[in-house]
Amino acid sequence: MEFGKTQNPDAVNFILPPGAAFNARIWDGVEPTYRSQPTVFIGGPIWANKDYVGKVYPSIAKERDFLHYYTRQFNTIELNLTHYQIPTAGMIEKWKAEATPGFTYCPKFPQIISHERQLIAAETFTEEFVNTVLNLEEFLGMTFLQLPPTFGPEKWPILEAYLKSLPDELDVAVEFRHPDWFSKAATWQQTLERLYLLRRHVVISDVAGRRDVLHMGLSSPVLTLRFIANEGHPTDYTRVDAWVQRLKTWFEKGLQTAYLFIHGGGDNDTAPELILYWIRELNKHCGLNLREPVLQPKVVQGSLF
Numbered sequence: 001m002e003f004g005k006t007q008n009p010d011a012v013n014f015i016l017p018p019g020a021a022f023n024a025r026i027w028d029g030v031e032p033t034y035r036s037q038p039t040v041f042i043g044g045p046i047w048a049n050k051d052y053v054g055k056v057y058p059s060i061a062k063e064r065d066f067l068h069y070y071t072r073q074f075n076t077i078e079l080n081l082t083h084y085q086i087p088t089a090g091m092i093e094k095w096k097a098e099a100t101p102g103f104t105y106c107p108k109f110p111q112i113i114s115h116e117r118q119l120i121a122a123e124t125f126t127e128e129f130v131n132t133v134l135n136l137e138e139f140l141g142m143t144f145l146q147l148p149p150t151f152g153p154e155k156w157p158i159l160e161a162y163l164k165s166l167p168d169e170l171d172v173a174v175e176f177r178h179p180d181w182f183s184k185a186a187t188w189q190q191t192l193e194r195l196y197l198l199r200r201h202v203v204i205s206d207v208a209g210r211r212d213v214l215h216m217g218l219s220s221p222v223l224t225l226r227f228i229a230n231e232g233h234p235t236d237y238t239r240v241d242a243w244v245q246r247l248k249t250w251f252e253k254g255l256q257t258a259y260l261f262i263h264g265g266g267d268n269d270t271a272p273e274l275i276l277y278w279i280r281e282l283n284k285h286c287g288l289n290l291r292e293p294v295l296q297p298k299v300v301q302g303s304l305f
Contacts (some may be wrong), residue, residue: 003177005265006209009230013211016242019250020217021185022192028253030221040250040290041076041141042106042260042278044271051269055296067098073293074275075103076141078226078261082107083146092135104141106224106259107133115148118155119162126162130170142224142259144173144203152178153187156194163200164170173224173259175203182212195219206239221256223247229274231265236274244281251286 006012013213024082047070053061057069070077081087087095087107095105110129113122133140147159159174166172174195182188205213207228227243229236247258262278264271272295277289 001209004230005207009233009235010206012208012235013244014208014235014239016246017214017216019032019246020047020188020215022196023216023218023253025193025196026218026221027105027253030256038255038286038288039257040282040288041106041258042262042282042290043070043074043076043078044081044268044275045078045079045261046095046261046268047242048051049268051267052272056272056293067095071098071100071103073272076106076239076259076261078144079105079107082129082133083109086110086125087132088287089132089135092132096136096139103139105133105136106118106141106261107143109143109145114146118148118151123163123165124191126165127131130167134167134170136241142171142173142201142222144175144224144255146175146203147177149177151176152180153157153180155192156191160194161283163195163198167184168199171201171222173201173203175205175226177210179212182215188215188217191270192217192219195212206243218255221254223250223258225253225259226261226263229265229270232270232273236270237277240274240278240281244278244285246284247282 035064047066048063052066053059056073057066099105110125113119113125113129119123133143155186161206163172176191181191197238200219201222201224202217202219203224203226204215204217205226205228207213207226208230227239232276247255260277260278262271264274273291276293276295278293282288283290
């Protein structure tokens with residue numbers, strides 16, 4: 001079953017929790033000149049979706065051209081492809097060639113490192129992955145390390161050693177999934193502090209079936225949010241409204257950068273409409289000037305008569 005998916009979103013309390021106590025330390029460390037000048041990247045988790053043809057992409061678009069059109073509609077992507085394979089040099093060159101100025105790829109660490117090896121004896125794979133994605137140069141955004149659900153707080157020394165082994169120029173956000181990270185406030189507070197000292201970031205996930213991973217904690221003035229919607233359910237949009245108001249507050253406090261990865265749920269067919277809504281509301285309430293994707297209404301055969 002898809003992580004955090006629920007069959008009954010109507011039964012879920014979607015109210016955003018308050019920010020973690022440690023966030024105050026983040027805001028205290030932000031220079032006043034950085035406040036209210038955020039950089040926002042927003043996109044989805046996939047470009048290869050045939051449903052986007054005639055809606056997000058031109059009706060004449062071929063599959064080989066999907067990435068070209070994606071980078072002209074959105075300014076980032078949660079690059080899940082790298083979770084399943086380390087990209088080749090040829091793939092990196094193609095991704096760079098298709099990117100537009102200001103676009104960022106956000107690769108996920110390969111599962112052979114995070115899930116199969118669980119960060120142990122993974123030096124060769126790590127070196128290959130890191131060196132490859134660093135070749136994205138200005139098009140490389142946040143990388144994120146998704147820990148497996150079995151990776152609990154008792155394994156912190158392994159995570160710490162691994163994060164210390166990564167180069168400073170690689171931005172890394174860690175996604176925690178084991179419930180024990182969040183079950184005790186002191187444990188989570190300590191985890192955020194440790195990440196802060198390591199100059200590493202943290203992923204917040206907003207998904208219906210696992211409200212504990214909506215921890216609202218930060219270890220830096222950089223947000224990495226995975227927002228998983230419920231395929232067009234009305235709460236998808238009220239949840240966005242709440243996030244926009246929270247982000248307005250966080251921007252005012254000193255949040256410098258936000259990576260917002262919007263999943264529509266299922267095949268992500270509804271993700272573009274939701275991203276458009278996010279952008280319009282952020283521009284309206286947070287004084288931003290994010291470029292809106294241009295979406296065309298899909299023509300259904302026979303609908304003209």
